[in-house]
Amino acid sequence: MAVDSADGEDAAPVTCRAPAARRVDTLLRTTRGPVVLRAELDDGRTVTLVADDRLFENRALRHSGAGPFALGLVVPRYRRIVVDEYHHGFDASRSLAGATIDWTLRTPWGWGILQLAAAGVLALLAAGVRFGPIRSGIERRRRSPLEHVRALATALAAARGHDVAVGLIVQGLRRRLSRAGRASRGEIGPWLEGLAPAVRTPRGRMALDSLTAITHRPASAEDVLQAADAVETLWEELTPT
Known part of the structure; x- marks a missing residue:
């Protein structure tokens, strides 16, 4: 006997004949009892009985x-x-891009990502705006060759290499005045004497005489500095402006 209880007012006992089951298997069971049964009837048919329809809901299936x-x-x-x-x-009709856009617009996390992206764009725009005029770069001046000569002379004088310092100073001037840019071989004295016709000012001749005298005697620390000054004067005298 089965009772239709779909509606309380229309409930009424209904009698029906149920076929006999030859075999009943339990396919799913919980702590409360069987949930899914499979019955083999005497006429060869098979019936599957499910007590909980939530097994077939979309959420459960997924x-x-x-x-x-x-x-x-x-x-x-x-x-x-x-x-x-x-x-x-x-x-x-759905795609990965469409699903991403739909998730972004429908979830709080999506709106949070959009707000962070908007804040990042505004920060980039604010950082790209220049306030004030363009500043010129720092002007860097290279040290002149004569300044390098004076620094070398001071270092060698401190190391008590006075004669070496004077020789290097004169060789540097000789190399700069040569056409090939390399110091020619030979004695320093004759080369200095050969500069005399090209020196025309009293200041230049005094510097040439001082440098010639220094190269003919043991040099001191003061001689090294005087040689550097004389070389600087001769360089200005012999270099065309």
């Missing part, structure tokens, strides 16, 4: 093991199973 279980109930008996996945969000 996020639990109910999907494989439901397929296992029908797969052995049918060659093809057609599933309408529209309600699972897999309709033909």
